[in-house]
Amino acid sequence: MNQSLPQDVLDQIAREILHFDNAPAAFLEAWKRGIQIAGVEWFGDGTHAGLQQAKSKWELRPNVPRLNDTLGVLSSGQRMFLSAMVSFYNADEGGALLKRCQFEGLADLGGLDLERRKVIADLLLHYHGW
Structure with missing residues (x-):
């Protein structure tokens, strides 16, 4: 018996495959936008050149020890x-940093401006693991 899936189901599967195929590049683009907003000094080698030349999210890891040391002086x-x-x-x-910021849940991200919200939304949409 030959049963095929309905066309709308096949179309949805194709859209999801395409989305996840493109997710790494889209995540990196959103990550770089976030770095430009937050400041290059917190990521990778801390330079604009490093940001521009990075081909991978691995080259733009956050400098967590530095952030931990200076979080209190930021807005x-x-x-x-x-x-x-x-x-x-x-x-x-x-999560530990968010707790220090008194982050209680996703609604707290509503305090961010639109540009930052879009970055977080795009990172979430295209996240495929680190």
Whole structure:
């Protein structure tokens, strides 16, 4: 017996495959946008050249020890945004930073401006593991 899936199901499967095939590049693009907003000094080698030349998210890992040391001198919005970004890199370390920012849940991201919200949304949409 030859049973095929309905066309709308096949189309949905094709869209999801395409999305996840493109996810690594889309994540890197969103990650770089986030770095430009947050400041290159917190990521990779800490330089604009390093950001421009990076071909992989691995080259743009957050400098978590530096963030831990200086989190208290940043504005609440900077702390929240950087901590949320770190949580994509390392859930435990990012979670600890978010806790220090009194992050209670996703609704707290509503305190970020639209540009930062879009970065977080794109990172979430295209996240495929670190």
